[in-house]
Amino acid sequence: MAEISTIARPYAVAAYKLGREQKALGKWSEMLGFAAAVANDAQIKAYIQDPKVVSSDLQTTFLKVCGDQLNENGQNLVKVLVEYGRLSILPEISSAFEALKAQDEGTLDAEIIAAAKPSAAEVKDLVKRLEAKFGKKIEASVSVDPELIGGIKIIVGDTVIDASVKGQLQNLAYTLTA
Amino acid sequence: MQLSTSEISELIKSRLENFSTSAEARTQGTVISVTDGIVRIHGLSNVMAGEMIEFPGNTFGLALNLERDSVGAVVLGDYEHITEGDTCKCTGRILEVPVGPELVGRVVNALGQPIDGKGPVNAKLTDKIEKVAPGVIARKSVSQPVQTGLKSVDSMVPVGRGQRELIIGDRQTGKTAVAVDAIINQKGQNMTCIYVAIGQKASTIANVVRKLEENGAMAYTIVVAASASDSAALQFLAPYAGCTMGEYFRDRGEDALIVYDDLTKQAIAYRQISLLLRRPPGREAYPGDVFYIHSRLLERAARVNEEYVEKFTNGAVKGKTGSLTALPVIETAAGDVSAFVPTNVISITDGQIFLETDLFNAGIRPAINAGISVSRVGGAAQTKVIKKLGGGVRLALAQYRELAAFAQFASDLDEATRKQLDRGRMFTELMKQAQYAPLSVSNMAITLFAANKGYFDDVATNKVLAFEGKLHGFIASKYKALADAIESSKDLSSDNEKALDAAIQDFKATTAY
Numbered sequence: 172m173a174e175i176s177t178i179a180r181p182y183a184v185a186a187y188k189l190g191r192e193q194k195a196l197g198k199w200s201e202m203l204g205f206a207a208a209v210a211n212d213a214q215i216k217a218y219i220q221d222p223k224v225v226s227s228d229l230q231t232t233f234l235k236v237c238g239d240q241l242n243e244n245g246q247n248l249v250k251v252l253v254e255y256g257r258l259s260i261l262p263e264i265s266s267a268f269e270a271l272k273a274q275d276e277g278t279l280d281a282e283i284i285a286a287a288k289p290s291a292a293e294v295k296d297l298v299k300r301l302e303a304k305f306g307k308k309i310e311a312s313v314s315v316d317p318e319l320i321g322g323i324k325i326i327v328g329d330t331v332i333d334a335s336v337k338g339q340l341q342n343l344a345y346t347l348t349a
Numbered sequence: 350m351q352l353s354t355s356e357i358s359e360l361i362k363s364r365l366e367n368f369s370t371s372a373e374a375r376t377q378g379t380v381i382s383v384t385d386g387i388v389r390i391h392g393l394s395n396v397m398a399g400e401m402i403e404f405p406g407n408t409f410g411l412a413l414n415l416e417r418d419s420v421g422a423v424v425l426g427d428y429e430h431i432t433e434g435d436t437c438k439c440t441g442r443i444l445e446v447p448v449g450p451e452l453v454g455r456v457v458n459a460l461g462q463p464i465d466g467k468g469p470v471n472a473k474l475t476d477k478i479e480k481v482a483p484g485v486i487a488r489k490s491v492s493q494p495v496q497t498g499l500k501s502v503d504s505m506v507p508v509g510r511g512q513r514e515l516i517i518g519d520r521q522t523g524k525t526a527v528a529v530d531a532i533i534n535q536k537g538q539n540m541t542c543i544y545v546a547i548g549q550k551a552s553t554i555a556n557v558v559r560k561l562e563e564n565g566a567m568a569y570t571i572v573v574a575a576s577a578s579d580s581a582a583l584q585f586l587a588p589y590a591g592c593t594m595g596e597y598f599r600d601r602g603e604d605a606l607i608v609y610d611d612l613t614k615q616a617i618a619y620r621q622i623s624l625l626l627r628r629p630p631g632r633e634a635y636p637g638d639v640f641y642i643h644s645r646l647l648e649r650a651a652r653v654n655e656e657y658v659e660k661f662t663n664g665a666v667k668g669k670t671g672s673l674t675a676l677p678v679i680e681t682a683a684g685d686v687s688a689f690v691p692t693n694v695i696s697i698t699d700g701q702i703f704l705e706t707d708l709f710n711a712g713i714r715p716a717i718n719a720g721i722s723v724s725r726v727g728g729a730a731q732t733k734v735i736k737k738l739g740g741g742v743r744l745a746l747a748q749y750r751e752l753a754a755f756a757q758f759a760s761d762l763d764e765a766t767r768k769q770l771d772r773g774r775m776f777t778e779l780m781k782q783a784q785y786a787p788l789s790v791s792n793m794a795i796t797l798f799a800a801n802k803g804y805f806d807d808v809a810t811n812k813v814l815a816f817e818g819k820l821h822g823f824i825a826s827k828y829k830a831l832a833d834a835i836e837s838s839k840d841l842s843s844d845n846e847k848a849l850d851a852a853i854q855d856f857k858a859t860t861a862y
Contacts, residue, residue, distance in 0.1 A: 176418045329394040334372030346368050
């Protein structure tokens with residue numbers, strides 16, 4: 172994963188810079204998201220990895236599948252990726268692009284996992300507190316996982332705030348056996 | 350392990366009492382690959398170099414490589430249960446080991462966990478394993494001796510408290526024997542010893558521990574063992590862990606002696622880690638910082654002054670200096686001291702004791718080569734009486750070597766040359782010493798005094814050691830007061846000199862040897 176993200180970074184940075192110059196970051200985000208979804212499709216994946224497929228064929232097929240979702244720049248990106256044999260890293264390019272975009276906009280994605288579905292007011296309060304803690308706008312996505320038993324777990328980037336009963340029990344088990 | 354139930358429940362109770370249920374924010378990462386104890390991790394954006402990383406299954410790792418997209422960490426211990434996709438957490442801590450007097454008499458691994466089956470180590474304190482050595486201001490020059498109890502070492506290459514004296518030689522030349530004898534001789538010398546075994550066979554370590562126990566040395570010794578079957582990470586860390594345990598005593602105004610047996614194996618373990626972390630290899634495939642791993646370790650062996658100790662203990666210990674003396678061991682291949690690691694460590698230490706295979710096989714044990722063994726700072730710390738009497742030994746041996754080479758070609762020699770050869774032969778014989786039989790200062794002084802005065806000159810070479818043993822026994826039984834006076838004053842007054850002279854004459858006149 173690390174090596175792939177290293178490879179994906181320059182493509183994402185290039186796309187991001189071009190998008191900013193053209194003031195078309197939204198369009199780029201859409202295009203990359205779509206292309207990544209296409210590249211992630213099982214059939215396409217197998218096709219990309221097939222050594223018998225000639226790169227010119229791959230390019231035509233891929234662009235045809237994407238259809239008019241890609242503008243000229245987007246098509247050029249696909250052509251470059253085909254030329255360098257990097258079409259399979261499109262999902263990573265897309266996520267790296269989104270990270271750059273979020274950084275620029277000063278937003279952070281937060282994943283809130285709760286044992287029971289929190290009310291809208293609770294989520295709003297949480298987001299407010301997280302925004303104060305991280306000093307950035309938080310875009311929260313809420314999911315429910317009964318395995319947590321109780322409480323919540325918040326994942327913001329690499330940082331994990333574990334206030335779940337499951338996490339506390341794990342900590343207790345660790346304290347008793349250490 | 351023998352533990353009463355009350356102890357266990359007490360332990361659990363205290364742990365439950367101290368258990369806090371607050372939610373904490375921790376940085377997480379995902380394991381990308383596990384290869385030979387090296388783990389690559391994605392994420393962990395806030396990790397620090399040298400920070401401990403927690404893996405599932407109560408396993409810890411050490412972050413060594415911080416790269417743009419990944420972190421390279423080395424797992425401490427077993428890594429088979431860690432798989433790709435596992436999550437791991439930052440702990441925000443640098444690796445620590447337990448320290449304190451509770452460790453004395455114990456055998457622990459590189460993480461300070463007991464491996465001698467004598468129950469848990471109830472150390473009250475822990476300390477970081479990587480610390481910066483005391484600076485110039487905090488130091489004091491070496492002026493007190495470490496008595497190794499070996500005639501050849503104490504008279505020719507004296508070691509002082511706070512010195513770093515390298516023991517170097519090929520395999521099977523008695524390097525460990527010199528170090529272990531030095532530890533055994535520290536009984537009643539106010540010295541805590543630490544024996545760090547790195548990359549040795551577990552059976553060899555067990556033998557050393559048994560010998561230390563038999564000689565009553567475990568009462569003041571800590572053994573830190575990272576055997577050949579332990580992971581390279583533990584072998585690499587063991588010397589730092591041992592050093593931290595020794596620094597505890599140094600910083601509190603006490604004296605400690607640490608033996609690193611041996612640093613060649615540590616360098617090899619570090620080379621393995623570095624190569625697996627894909628750091629560029631240099632000479633002999635060692636990484637670029639192999640000098641630094643030894644220099645930063647040995648720099649921590651030092652003598653610190655009273656102010657440092659007072660400041661460190663917040664005034665609890667006043668007017669005492671502390672010291673950590675290091676005896677690193679280096680194994681050479683076929684006597685090649687110009688290999689990479691031996692030259693490095695020779696240049697770092699304050700002198701070396703050079704052991705040779707040829708001497709060892711010729712029966713000269715300890716097989717110390719007097720010509721190239723030196724102590725750069727120990728002279729200032731040498732016990733007065735040994736300094737006074739032992740000055741001639743090195744010279745006699747040097748002249749002997751020179752003449753012996755020359756005399757091979759000459760058929761008949763003049764009287765003076767022959768005498769010098771005999772004297773050299775006698776001193777060579779006299780420097781031999783059995784293992785686990787360290788000599789007290791007074792006995793060493795008696796031997797050197799008798800040799801200087803020429804009382805050994807009419808003794809057949811093969812009888813020299815027997816003569817010496819009988820002489821020690823004779824004086825201990827008949828002139829105990831004299832021996833005690835030398836032992837306590839560590840000096841030979843002119844009155845005692847006369848008395849000793851008379852005592853030896855008495856011995857020669859009355860005893861058969």
